[in-house]
Amino acid sequence: MKIKLSILLILTSVLSFSQDKKTIKKFVESFVEYRMKEGKFIKRTTDLLAVGMLPDETIMNCKLLTIHFTSIDLLSGFPYKNVFKVKDFKTIVYENEFAHNFNGIFKKMPYEIFNLAKYDYNYNPRMWNFVFNNKSEIEIIYGFQGDFELVEFLKTKGFKFSKDFKKDMGLD
Numbered sequence: 001m002k003i004k005l006s007i008l009l010i011l012t013s014v015l016s017f018s019q020d021k022k023t024i025k026k027f028v029e030s031f032v033e034y035r036m037k038e039g040k041f042i043k044r045t046t047d048l049l050a051v052g053m054l055p056d057e058t059i060m061n062c063k064l065l066t067i068h069f070t071s072i073d074l075l076s077g078f079p080y081k082n083v084f085k086v087k088d089f090k091t092i093v094y095e096n097e098f099a100h101n102f103n104g105i106f107k108k109m110p111y112e113i114f115n116l117a118k119y120d121y122n123y124n125p126r127m128w129n130f131v132f133n134n135k136s137e138i139e140i141i142y143g144f145q146g147d148f149e150l151v152e153f154l155k156t157k158g159f160k161f162s163k164d165f166k167k168d169m170g171l172d
Contacts, residue, residue, distance in 0.1 A: 020063075020101055020136075021101065021104065021105050022136070023065075023132060023136040024051075024053070024065060024101060024102060024105060025105045025106070026157065026158075026159070027065055027067065027128070027130055027132075028049070028051055028067055028086055028091075028105075028106075029086065029087060030153070030154065030157045030159075031049075031067045031128050032049065032086060032087045032089060033087070034150065034153055035069065036087075044088050044089055046071055046072055046073065047069045047070070047071060047072065047089065048069065048070055048071070048072050048075065048089070048090050048091070048092060048114060049067070049068075049069055049086055049089045049090070049091040049092075050067075050068055050069070050070050050075075050078060050091070050092055050094070051065070051066065051067045051091060051092075051093055051094065051102065052065075052066050052093060052094025052096070052098075052099075053065050053066075053094070053096075053098035053099075053101055053102075054066070054096070054098065055098075056131045056139075056140075058131070058140070059131055059133070059139050059140070061133065061134055062131045062132060062133045062134075062139055063098070063131070063132060064129060064130070064131050064142075065128075065129070065130045065131075065132065066094075066127060066128070066129045066130075067127060067128045067129075067130075068127030068128070069089075072090075072114055072116075073116070073117060074117050075114045075115055075116070075117055076115050076116070076117040076118065076119055077115060078092065078094070078114070078115055079094060079095040079096075080092040080093055080094065080095050080099075080114075081093075081095050081099070081111075082099075082102075082103075082108060082111065083108070083109045083110065083111055083112055084102070084105075084106035084107060084108055084109060085106060085107045085108075085109050086106050090109065090112070090114075091106060092114065128141065129141065129142035130142075133162060135160070135162075136160065137160045137161060137162040137165075138154070138159055138160070138161045138162065138165060139162045139164065139165065140165070
C-alpha cells in the first residue's frame with residue numbers, strides 16, 4: 001500500500017511539475033509576442049527579458065509569475081545564475097527556490113554579466129504578473145489596468161481563467 005501511495009505521489013508531482021513548465025513557457029512566449037505586437041521600445045540587441053516566480057501570498061497553492069523587459073544597460077542587483085534565449089531575446093531568471101522551474105524550458109546560453117548599472121532603473125515598466133493555480137488557470141493579473149485586449153489575446157492563446165478571475169480583478 002505504501003509503495004502504491006509513493007508511486008501516486010511521485011506521478012502527481014511529475015505531472016504537476018510538467019504542467020508548470022508548459023504554463024511558464026506559454027506565459028513567457030505569449031508576453032514576448034504581445035509586447036512585440038505593440039512594437040514600442042523593444043530591441044533584441046539592447047533589451048533583456050527578466051522572469052521570476054514566487055509563491056503568491058494572497059491565494060493558497062498558487063504561484064506568481066512576473067515577466068518584463070529591461071535594458072541591458074540599466075540592470076543592477078538582479079540575482080540570476082543562467083541566461084536563456086526566448087524568441088531571440090536574452091532572458092534571465094530571478095534566482096530563488098523556484099528558479100529550477102525554468103530549467104529545460106528554453107535554450108540555455110553562455111553566462112553573461114548584466115548587472116552593470118550603478119542603480120537599477122526600468123524605463124519600460126509594463127510587466128505581466130500572473131497568479132496561476134495548480135490547474136494552470138489565471139487567478140489574477142497584477143497591473144492589469146483594464147487591458148481587455150490583453151485578456152482577449154490570452155484567450156486566443158488558450159489560457160484558461162479561474163471562475164473567480166473577474167471577481168479578483170474588480171471588473172464587476
